[in-house]
Every structure is written in structure tokens, then in C-alpha cells.
Amino acid sequence: MAIDQTGATMTGMLNKKPNVPAAPDMSAMKAPVEQAPVEQAPVEQAPVEQAPVKEENIEQVLLEKYPGLKELTAEDNAVLDNVLSPSVKGVLGKVFPELSNILNNFGTNEPNVVLPLSAISSFAIQKYGVTDPQEAVNSFLTEVTATMSQPMETNNVPPSQPTEQAGLMASPQNMETV
Numbered sequence: 024m025a026i027d028q029t030g031a032t033m034t035g036m037l038n039k040k041p042n043v044p045a046a047p048d049m050s051a052m053k054a055p056v057e058q059a060p061v062e063q064a065p066v067e068q069a070p071v072e073q074a075p076v077k078e079e080n081i082e083q084v085l086l087e088k089y090p091g092l093k094e095l096t097a098e099d100n101a102v103l104d105n106v107l108s109p110s111v112k113g114v115l116g117k118v119f120p121e122l123s124n125i126l127n128n129f130g131t132n133e134p135n136v137v138l139p140l141s142a143i144s145s146f147a148i149q150k151y152g153v154t155d156p157q158e159a160v161n162s163f164l165t166e167v168t169a170t171m172s173q174p175m176e177t178n179n180v181p182p183s184q185p186t187e188q189a190g191l192m193a194s195p196q197n198m199e200t201v
Contacts, residue, residue, distance in 0.1 A: 081121075081124075084121075085121060085122065085125065088121075089122070092125070100129065103129040103130065104129055104130055104131070105130075106130070106135065107126065107129045107130025107131075108130060108131070108133065108134050108135040109130070109132055109133075109134065110134065111130070111135075112126045112127060112129075112130055140160070143160055143163060144156040144157075144159055144160050146163070147159035147160050147162060147163035150163070151163070
């Protein structure tokens, strides 16, 4: 315990009782009143009566409900093939259950990695050393798609055997060999 010249210690004044404040008077406070949960009456929707649709007429019904399906071009189909991953098809199938059969015809069964264009362009600008973001992205996409058609090469090179010429640092060391 340290005592300075005024008689103060780390725990208070020497030879004096500590000053303990009085507890506040909380007798005027009231306990919170629990309220019963308010139950809301479920909103009932009038059932939409639909005649059972035969499988031959499903396409016709979908085209009537979604006329834009008729107007899809080959480029539109290619876009859908590129972006519809299994997870996206699953979510769209929940939103539009009647389209799930059509959605399953598009896309791949491989998950997608979605990156913002700004991230790809800044990476490509650094990698290829060009100033035009569009040119950098095109170079990046050319490189990525060129490697997709080629089989991945594996480099199965055995680790080198240590030699006396390579020196001590080239070989694994332990206390027995040093």
C-alpha cells in the first residue's frame, strides 16, 4: 500500500472510513405489467379456383401468363445459361413454382462465383498493365475462357534430394544431423 504526503492511499484516506454512497430509494418504482400477446385474426384469402391443367397445356398456360417467354432470343437463353446456378434456380422456383420446370432447362449444375465488375477490372488493370478498364476485363475473360477448354495440367515433380553441393539449408535439418 502506498501512502503519499497528504495521507492518501490507493484505497482512500488513511485512518478514515471509506465513503459509501447510500443506495437510491426505489420504492416508487413499479414492476412492469405483462401484457397478453395480441392475437391477430388470420387473413383468409379467397381460394383461386383453377381447373386442373393437363401437361400438354402447361406450356400454353405459362406463355399466356408470362408472354415474355415467347420473346426470348438465343442471346437471352445464353445469358440465362451463364447465370442460372442451382441455387438461383431453386430460389426462382420458390417464387415462381410453375416456372421451375422451365428454369431447370437453363444454366449449369455448377455453382457460380459472382464478383463485381469493378473488382475484376481493377485486378485486370493491375495484371495486364492497361489503362482502359474494358480492355483489361476483355483480356481477363479471354485468359479465363481460354483455360476452360484446356485440361488442367498437374505438375507432379518429386521433391529434390538434398545434395552436399546445395548446402545445409537445402536439406531438412534436425539436431542429429547438425
